[in-house]
Structures are given as structure tokens and as C-alpha cells.
Amino acid sequence: MKLQTELPAVFEEFAEARRNGFLAVKKIKDQNVPVIGVFCGYFPQEVAMAMGAAIVGLCAFSDETIAEAEKDLPRNLCPLIKSSYGFGKTDKCPYFYFSDLVVGETTCDGKKKMYEYLGEIKPVYVMELPNCQSEEGLKLWKKEIIRLKETLEKKFGVTITEEAIKEAIVVKNKERKALKEFYQLSKYDPVPMLGQDLYKVMMGTGFEFNRVLIPEKLDDIRKKVLAEYKEEKKYSKKPRILITGCPIGGATEKVIKAIEDNGAVVVAFESCGGAKTVEDLVDESNPDVYEALAEKYLAIGCSCMTPNPNRIKLLDRMIDEYQVDGVVDMILTACHTYNVETLSIKRFVNDKKEKSYISLETDFSTSDIGQINTRMAAFIEML
Template identity: 70%
Template sequence: MELQKELPDIFETFGEIRRNSFMVAKNQKEKDIPLIGVFCTYFPQELALAMGASTVSLCASSDETIDDAEQDLPRNLCPLIKSSYGFAKTDKCPFFYFSDLVIGETTCDGKKKMYEYLSEFKPVHVMELPNSQSDDGFKLWKNEIIKLKEVLEEKFNTTISEDDIKKAIVIKNNERKSLKEFYELGKLDPVPITGTDIFKVLNGTTFEFNKESIPNNLNTLINKIKEEYELSPKYEKKPRILITGCPLGTATEKVIKAIEENGAYVVAFENCSGAKAVDELVDESNPDIYDALAKKYLSIGCSCMTPNPNRIKLLDKMIDEYKVDAVIDVILTACHTYSVETLSIKRFVNSKKNIPYMSIETDFSISDIGQINTRMAAFIEML
């Protein structure tokens, strides 16, 4: 089919965004456009956008620099934390190198202690994230967002107006809507595209500096996929898998490939790489913009929250809407909050949704690919 030849090129374009954005970051520095490096979806990007700054996800999904990180950090630490620190320490991450400021959040103990060392290489501002989505937690987070706005104004000698924040909220909401429309293609049965391709696009957009261009780019891709699907679906029906758990990066793409090379398709990503970050919009009708931002970002169902009902709520909805046959929970080694939470997720998936569940613990190396493939083949055969 004609589209079958075109699609890989389109997907590769998104995959190349990260490589191309290295040069874009350099060009931005030459034009004195501020660049803010971030690690987590809790960072309210609207504030950076409102002051004309760009936001970029920092390198943190490869084992390339973990040996360097382990010279300073414990070996039995989450690979994402070690990778983050290692890229900063070795200057192998162009995004970190060009960043004027790095924003962190107290999502877990390992990260917040790592930020102390990270500040030796680059200015770092850490937002104090509450442990729960309580009323007191909300007040704390709203104050942290206002404090961040003041930090940005002082750091970059600028003024961030409420009107500019409102405009940025609309831009980010449009981006979220287009991302959601794209990954919801996974609701179709049979699937119109593979989970590998869905992930490639979602991951690629995190390295796109021009947020206003994302909806048009995605709409072009969505329309092309739909047109071809209406003519003739090219993928057969197979078991439908939802991935939850820790955020995925290029190194953990091996899990998606293991699922799809052993007889199933990944149709949904509930984690930070997928729906968790963009499922809810900022309320544009709320006159208190800081209240609106705090409500949206604090609603993210991360395992660092206790209790964490919003993760269950989103999982419940997605399992039904995507007609999921099984759930796979991807846990990064030594990620204690997600690891402990596997019990409650298993109970919910098995008892409440009556479908199979499996957790996979992995890191950023390739040493466990054989083991993952073996487990996945047995699990999918059972389905």
C-alpha cells in the first residue's frame, strides 16, 4: 500500500525531532531565547511558554552514562535517576548543556537528593511537590507554582503576565488535545498502527520546541492514518495490551517490542509517556490561573501520591475504552513507589476488571531482553 511506504518516513521525522532539536537548542541560545530543562510531567510548562522560553525533556533514558553516575551515586538506585545525573555530569546531553535552568520536583527521595548534586553543574530550582492530593497539598502546590513564576521572573529578568499565561494555557491545551486524538487511534480494532509507532510519536513530541506546530503536524498524521484504515486495515486482530507504570524512554522501548514481536499489540499507554500527562486539560474558564494550573498538574496519578486514586480512575476508564485484554506494569529497578504500588494495581486489574496482569521490572540495559521476550511470549500465549 502507498501509505505503508509513507508512514515510516513520517514516524522517523518525529523520531528525528530529538536529534534535530540539538541544533535548534544551539540556535536558540545564539538568539538568547531561554531554555528550561525538565525531567517530569509535573512541571507547569505554561509558565515557561508565557515568558517566551522553551522547555525540553532532559536526557534520562539510556545506560550510556550510568557508569559515570555510579562513581557518585549508589548502584542500587533507579536507572532514570542515574542516567539523568550521568548525562549532566559528563556533558553528553546537549539539552542539559544548553539549558539556562533545570526544574526538578520532589517526586521521590532519590530524585530530590540527586538534585543537590546536579546543582553543582547547573542552576536548579526544585518544586516541593506534596505527598497527597489533599486540600493542604493543593495549597502547597499552588504556592509552589506562584513561587516558580517569581523564580523565573528573577532569573531571566522578565515579567510573566496573567494574560500571557492564559495564552500559554490555550496553546498547551491544544497540544494535549491533539496528542490525545493521536494516541486514541489505539481504540480502533484492529489497530491502525502499532504501539511502537504510537510511542515513537509521543516521545518525539517531547523534543519539539514549537508547541504551536504540534497540533497541525499530528492532525496531518492522524488524517493519513485514518484514510488508509478506512480503505483497508493492514494489521490483523491480536490481544490488546495496556502499559502502565514508570515512564518509558528509548531504552525501555524494548518492552513494547517484546509485546508486539510475541503476538500482541500495545494499544494504550497510561503512564507518563502517554495519557497520564495529557488526559486532563487546564480549565481555561477558571479566572484564577494559578488555581487552574495547580488543579490540572496535581491531578496527575503518579505513584508518589498517597493515596493514588487518580491512577486507578484513569486505568479503569482506559481499560474499558480501549477494550484491553491485559495490563502490563513496567517498573524501573529500584523505583520503590511504583514497585510497591504493583500490588494495588494487580488487585484492581484482576479483581475489578477481570483481566490478566503482569509486572515487568527492568532497567536501561539490553541484558534482560531475552528474559523479557520469554516471559512475554508465555503471557501472550495464555491470552
């Protein structure tokens, strides 16, 4: 029994949502709906949702504009930062073009300095993210969320009520639950879908601007995938891989393809765009909505946090739940925080979980595809 080699129509729907997002955001602008451009999973979406704004991700994953970005930014900088800035500078990104406000967070040094230049092109607001998930850090992040609310109110001439935030929390939690139920299908062994298809759906949900519709769409595709899986046993058992590390998208999806072209299957994504921002819900029972949001978002296990125990906790759970055979740690060139963490992740995966581990440093070019395939083939053969 072989894994599917063609993208099923059910996954194509979400791939189309990603491709057609440009048209969708223009339609939103034509309806005078505010558009907020964001760069990070730490952004508390519920605050913007409470004022009826659409939220678009501005992280770019192509090398198309990097040459233009390098006229202003250092060459030895993370390609995601250069690409994102380049698309804004060259006006080649409709999401950036249609954004009324761009919101960043003080995550890595490269991003927060890049925002200074980006602010010369478009209104940019930067939230001060604590570097530590401590009690004092939580207090600061709560204040920052309130400051964000007040900034949005002033800029757009609206009032954001706590009741509206509570309603947005419920909507967003339903989206997270539906996404979890969908990607947890990969706990089956053998799997019901390729990691490439799984990731297309996870990325595609970010380009559905009516968040209320997402749970139903995800539930529909989950039922279709499960029904097909039960009716047509055409999947063979393969080594099971979890991907962790930097955000994946666009050019870096070559890593997923290399893994699956060389005989394994990606069953889980701990990284940004995967479980990292989805697994934990906002506490709907907490009467203090700002505290509830601060607790949920600050708990995200990103390498910009020192220390970063929550990444280890999530990896620990996912390695067991998804019956993982090996972990691939995908690092973007010059992403120093994730690169430094490879040692601690390797120690944890090898010593504590007794699983195979490999770190893979790459960028948005295609020049290393051959090398990536060679390394993945060797890694998977070892499994």
C-alpha cells in the same frame, strides 16, 4: 492481514524530530531564547511558556553514563536517576548543556537528593511537590507555582503576566487535545498502527519547541494514518495491551518491542509520556490561573502520591475505552513507589476489571531482553 513491519514515513517524521532535537535546541540558544530543563510531568509548562522559554526534557534512558554516575550515586538507585545525572555530569547531553535553568520537583527521594549534586554543575531550582492530593496539598502547590513564576522573573529579568499564562494555557490545551485525538486512533480494532510507532510520535512531540505548531502536525499525521487504515485493511486482530508504570524511553522501549514481537499490540500508554499527563486539561474558565494550573498538574496519578486514586481512575477508563486484554506494568529497578503499587494495580486489574496483569522489572541494559521476550510470549499466549 498483517501488522506493518516497517516504520511508515509518516511516523519517521516524529522520530526524526526526536533525533534532531539537539540541533533545534542549539538554534534556539543562538536566538537567545531561554531554555528550561525539566524532569517531570508535574512541571507547569505554561508558566515557562508565558515568558517565551523553550522547555526540554532531561530524563535520560541510556546506560551510557551510569558507570560515571555511580561514582557519586548508589548503585542500587533507579537507572533513570543515575542516567540523567550521568549525562549532566559528563556533559554528554546537549539539552542539559544548553539549559539556563534546571527545574526539579520533590517527587521521589532519589531524584530530590540527586538534585543537590546536580546543582553543583548547573543552576537547579526545586519545586516542593505535595505528597498528597488533598486540599492543603493543592494550596501548597499553588504557592509553589507562584514561587516558580517569581523565580523565573528574577533570574531572567522578565515579567510574566497572568494574561500571558492564560494564552499559554490555551496553546498547551490545544496540544493535549491534538495528542489525545491522535493516540485515540488505537481504540480501533484492529488497530491502525503499532504501539512502537504510536510511542515515537508521542515522544517526538516533546522535541518540537514551537508548541503552536504541534496540533497541526498531529492532526496531519492523524488524518494520514486514518486514511491509510481505511484504504488498506492490512491489520489483523491481536491481543490488546495497555502499558502502565514507570516512564518509558530509549532502552526501555525494548518492552514495547517484546510485546509486539510476540503477537500482541500495545494500544495505550497510561504511564508518564503517555495519557497520564495529557488526559486532563487546564480549566480555561477559571479566572485564577495559578489555581487552574495547580488543580490540573496535582491531579496527575503518579505513585509518589499517597494515596494515588487517580492512577486507578485513569486505568479504569482506559481499559474499557481501548478494549484492553492485558496490562503490563513496567517497573524500573529500584523505583520503590511504583514497585510497591504493583500489588494494588494487580488487584484492580485482576479482580475489578477481570483482565490479565503482569509486572515487569527492568533497567537500561540489554542483558534481560531474552528474559523479557520469554515472559511476554508466555503472557500473550495465555491471553
